[in-house]
Amino acid sequence: MNVQLNPTEAEIVASTHIGIIGGGQLGLMISEAGRAMGYQALTVLDPTPNAPAAVVAEQIEGGLKDPQALRKLAERSDILTYEIEHINTEALEQLQNEGHTIHPSPQILAVIQNKFRQKEFLAAHGIPVAPFRSVASRSDIEELAQTWGYPLVLKAKKDAYDGRGNARINSAEDIDSALARLAGRELYVEQRIDLEKELGLMISRNARGEIAAHPVVEMIHERDICQAVLAPAPIDANLLKEAESIAHQAIDQLHGIGIFGVELFLDKTGKLWLNEIAPRPHNSGHYTIEACLTSQFEQHLRAITNLSLGATTMRYPVAVMINILGERNGPAEVHWSQEFDPQRVFVHLYGKRETRIDRKMGHITVVGDNLDEVYQLALKVNAALTI
Template structure:
C-alpha cells in the first residue's frame, strides 16, 4: 500500500516514519525541493497544494490520501473522492475546518460547548465589534495558523488592531488553562482519546510548553475527553484530531479549535504513549485497528523555534542530551526563520515536576539558529 500525503513538513515526516515501519510506501506532494519528509518517502511530487494536476498525480500513485496541512485545494479532493479515491479525513471535514466560523457553527449545532461568537465580514468589523462587546478575540475565517489571523481586542482603543478580513468574533474567555486532547477515530467509528494535556503559549501565540498529563481534576479531564470525542464524531472524522479547549476559572470546558491531522500538542506521544499520534493516524486511514493511547510516563514537550535567518545550526545538543529522559527531534528544514518550528524536545520522567524542571533547564541550552 502507498500512503499519499499532501504536505512534506515535519508532520508528514513523522507520519512517513511510522508508515514505513509498517511496511507501507509513502508519496508526498510539496512545493519545496527538499522538504523534511522527502528523506523518508518513496516518491516526491513537486507542486503546490492548490494545484489540481499535482494532487491528481499524487492520487494516481497512492492507495489512500491524507494531509499534514489544512490550506489545500479541497475542491480537487472532493472531486477525487467522488471518483472513488480514499481520502481521510474526508474533504468534507477539511472544508468545515478550513473556515473557523463554519467550524464553530457545526460544533454548536452538535451540542459542543463553545464560546459565544458572531460572523463579521471585512467591511463591518468595527460595527460588529462594537455590537459584540469587549474584550473579544478576532479570528480570520481562513488561512490562520500558529497565532496568525488572531487579534485580541480589549477595548475600543484597540479597534485599529482588527485584521482586515472576513472573520469570526469570539468571546474572550477567562482562562484557567489551555488544554488539548488527541482523538483517533477509525473507519468503523471506534474512538480512542489520549490523556488531557495542558499548554502554555508564547507572545506570538505559538505553543511554548506542553505538560502531560494536565494538572487538573479527574472529573474535568473526563469531561474534556468526552467533549473531544463528541466533536470528532460530529465531524464523522477518520484519523487523528487535535482538539484544543479552554478550561475556565469556573471549571467549565469550551472547545477552541480542531486540527484534522497530527498536531503539535500530540508530539509527546512518540516517547510517552503506547501508540504515537502518528502511528495512530496511519492505522486509522489504512483500515488497521487503533492502538492503545495509554500514557506510559509523564512528559513535557517544548518547540524549538528558529532564531534569526539562514542555514540551520543546532546549538547545545550535547548539553541537552546530558539530562536523563531527553529526546530531541530536529525536523530537517533547510532554512531558519524567526519563530519557525525547527524541531521539538520531549522530556520524560516518572515524576512530572522533575520532567518540568529538566525541560526548563534544557530549554535554556538548546537552540536552532540561522547561520546566515
C-alpha cells in the same frame, strides 16, 4: 513504537501506498511511522525542494492547492491524507468523486478549515464553544461589545493558525487597528474566555467507528505559539474525563476518519469550551512518540487504513514536550552546550535548512516521574540548544 499487527492487518499495510499532502515536520513523522509499520510506499506532495519528509518518503514537488499536483499524488496512492489544512478542498472532492479514498474527508476539511463554519457545526451539535458572531464592519464589533463587553477576539474565518489571523480587541480604541491587521479577510468575533488553562488531546476514529483518545495535556502558549505540552494535564480527574467526552462527541458528530487534535479552554470557573479541531496529527501530540504505547502518527495511519486502534496508555508517569523555535533568521546550524541522558531526553530536529524567528525547527520530549522536575529539565535542554 507499538507496531503490533495481526496477519490481515500486516497484509493491508504491506499492500497500501499512502499519499500525504504536505511534507513538513508532520509529514516527516507520519512517514517515519509508516516506514516502521511497513507500509508499501509513502509519497508526499510539497512545494519546497527536499522538504523534511523527503528524507523518508518519495516527494512530488508541487503546490498544495494545485489540482494537477494533487491528482498526480492521488494516482500513485491508495489512500490520501494530509498534514495541513490549507489545501484545495474542491480539487480533493473531485478526486473523491472519481473514486479516490481521502481521510479525513474533503467535506470534513471544508468545515474545519473555515473556523466560523467549524464553530457553527460544533454549536449546532451541542458542543460548548465561546460565543461568536460574524462581523463585517466596525459597527458590528461595537454592537457585540455592548452585549459581551471587552475584551473580544477578532478572527479570520480561513487561513489562520499559530495566532496568525487573530487580533485582540481590549477596548474601542483597538477596533480600527484590528480591522486593518486583518483587512480583506472574512471575519468573526469571539467572546474572550477568562482563561485558566489551555488543554488538548489527540483522538482517533477508524471506519469501523472505533474511537481512542490519548491523554489530555496542558498546552502553554507564548506569542500565540505552543511553547510546551505537559502530559497528563495537571487538572482534576473529572475535568480530564469531561474533556475527553467533549472531544469524543465532536469527532463522532463529524464522522471523521483519522486522528484529530482537539484544543479546549478551561476557564476560571472550571467550565470547558472547545476551541478548535485540527484534522491531522498535531503539535500537542508529539510527546506520544516516546511517551505512549502508540504514537499519534502510528494511530493516524491505523485509523485511515481501518486497522484496529492502538493502546494510548503512557509508558511513563509524566512527559513534557518543548518546541524548538527559531531565534534568528538565517541558515540553520545546530549547536549543543551540554549532553543529557538519552534514556529520558529525546530530541527531534526537522531538517529545515533555514531558521526563522519562531519557526518550529524541532521538539524535545523529556519523560520521568515528577512533572515539575521533568518540565525544568526540558527547559534546561532547550536552553542548551541553538539552531
